[in-house]
Amino acid sequence: MPKKNYYLSILYFLFLIVNIVHSKKDCPISYCGKNKSLPIHYPFRLEDTGQKGCFNLKCSIHGNIPLLNFPSSGDFYVRSIDYLVRTIHLYDPDGCIPGRLMNSNLSTFYPLKAVDGYKNYTFFSCPREVIVRSNFTTTVDCLSNSTYSTLATSLLLGVEEMRSLGCNNVANVMIPVSSAVQDGYYNVFGGDLVFTWDANVCGKTKCRSAGPKVKVILFWFLGFPVIVTVIPLALIYAMRYYEHLKRSRATRARTQEPTVRQPSRPPSRPPITTTTHVVPQAINNEGCTDCIPIVVGESRRIPGPNSTTCPICLEDYRPRETVKCILKCRHCFHAKCIDQWLRNHTSCPICRNSAR
16 A cells, blocks of 8 residues: 555544544433333433433333323324434334324424325225225224224325215324335324434534444444555555565575485394305306305395395395395396396396496
8 A cells, every 4th residue: 555545544543533532422311211222312301311402201101111292192102213314213002093193283293203294194984884995095993993994095086985985084184104105095004103303403412412323333434444554454464474484484495405304224133143255256257247256144134235135036045045246336136147137238237337
């Protein structure tokens, strides 16, 4: 990596550290009872805690669940608050949100607002004997009974269809909508109400609303310069050091002599005193002018680079047997074997040196 980019990364990292040191402190966090999974802080505040915020929450009777009150609709339970994307999920413990919204208009409850706005729904009450099979309406089970069925629609075709069946118009309600709206009608009245708020909804504050997700993002944001600079540099230096070690070992291997490991020898036997007799020149030495005849002793050991076996016939030497050894190379053979060999050749059968 060029030195210029490396220094810029260091300056960028120091700038972030200074910025965080002098930034706002995190807002105080409160909880309902032992429910630590749902922190409450700016822009929400828990009653009687002295927190800063503009949305008042209170704890349920059991003290573990936060509640948010809407005028004329009562208290809704808080399922979750996402401070990063600024959304709050509310639900009705009785599972009948439409019944809670029949006599209220949540579109006027500023500064909270529906994620995807509001939609006007018309509610109808139809006798049970009227069979409604429509793609423009949905049945609200929590408002129905054994005598009447309650249906809702946001489409003009659905309204006309309900009137033609003799159903009674019960109410027109502005329903907060989100991803629950499909094919033109609100089909999951048992779902959550999802609201959002603006970033500066409560005006300027002296604290920072940094939830757990924000802290995680800040951590990775600060660690990014380290990841893109220090770790690649460390890997490069590690690879170079490894290559240096390989070259050093190869150089030492070329300069040092290889150590030849001698084969282990079996335990030596007690020496046997034998006498190897050198036969006088009177013994026939024809065929090999540079050979010397030797009589094998009791140990059958032959002087020079020889074993106890004739290399030509591969038979063992016997005591008091005469062998012939070539003077130039000191290789020995049966006398008959080497004489027969030298009738057709002029060199030693083993090393090919001249034997004449």
